[in-house]
Amino acid sequence: MKLRNILAVAALSGLVLMSAKGGDEEMKITDACKRNETIEKVKTEIIPFRYDKTTTTKVMFKGYKQSIQVAVPIFYDSKYKFVINTEGLPYGVKVTIYDKPKNISSSKILYEGAEGEKQIVFELPSTYDRTRIYVDYDIPASEKADTKEKGCIVLGAGYENI
């Protein structure tokens, strides 16, 4: 009986030690974001519209699918051109643009990109009658359990009214 207890304690200690060792193991991180290079590509594509600004969405891949949405304010009478570049991601994503948040039942799709499309160009007519568009990114799950995978999406905006 005593021996059994000693063996049990020893086995438990071993498990604890193994767990502690596992906790110290390093996890690899990869970051596919190439912000400056991507911004230059986006700015080139904005022409002949007046380049206004870009915004970069940081993506941290997880073991499950994610959805990230960006609300973009729209001012009336302006004709907009949006360029969305996803080259800074290790996996292809799907970009969909809505007139309202996508979880609203009455939301309409303004643009639907193909999965994995690297650079999307979308022009919004000046007749658009709402104050926002919603750019939705469908992010796939990471395929690597031992790696934290990061990346970024660059959204550039240009308009015509200067």
Next chain:
Amino acid sequence: MKLKNKSLFLVPALAFAVACGDSGQDAATTTTSADDVATEAIESVENVDMEDEPDFLIPSALQISTIFQNSGLTYVEGLTNDPANVSNYVSKYSKMLNFGSYTADMFYSVLNDQSQMSIEYLRSIRQLSEETGMASIFNTGPIFERFEQNIGDRDSVINIMLEFQEKTDIYIAENGEEHNAMTIFTGAWVEGMFIGFDGLQNKPTEELKGRLIEQMSILPNLIKGVDYQPNQTDESAKLKEHLVGIQTYFDGIEGLLNKEEYTMDLSVLTDENINELSTRIQEARKFVVGS
């Protein structure tokens, strides 16, 4: 008159510009310990309530200035914040807010061909950038010198301003300071609206009125931006009070809000409404610039 934008869906968008927190120069591979992962996991849990809300793309102050300009807003001497006030701003928060207010004033001056004032505003902005740890915006290229050299060439100056705006955005993104981007934009927005409402009072046009009311759609995001400041202070609380006061009054105008959507029907706005909005914006502006 009704705006073409008949409605604004009132989803409370997260009032941060979405931006990369890392350098983003090149694709990179690094390693981290399990402890680092654990820390990030805790941060994720803390932020979980924000995940369902869309991020918000901060519009450019230059675009807003341009919209007002194209709506007939004319230059009024002495209306803008005195560039010499730059030394009055002590806290980092007030410096950030007035980085924004001076940016709006600079755009207003440039678009109205006020060369000397434009240079003075850029000088004040540069000083504030140095005092808030953002000197690299000006140090990565001779923005100030090129601005001075090209001051008579409006198109070149606008391109330099866009470059300045981009460098500011990149600095913010690389340093994970999105909350500061929102503070800067709030300062610019308040100053821009102050100038716009002053123009409306002096020379009322339906076009300018429409453009000013349109800008109100951004206000809920600015208020959320104050909430997401990592360091809440008396200053940020006071600013929020001003912004909420404007929003509450605006939402209370009969006929303007229908269920969750603004009708954006300008015909429901009385002179009294415009005067009250103008007064509230003046008060917010007084708080921001200090005079």
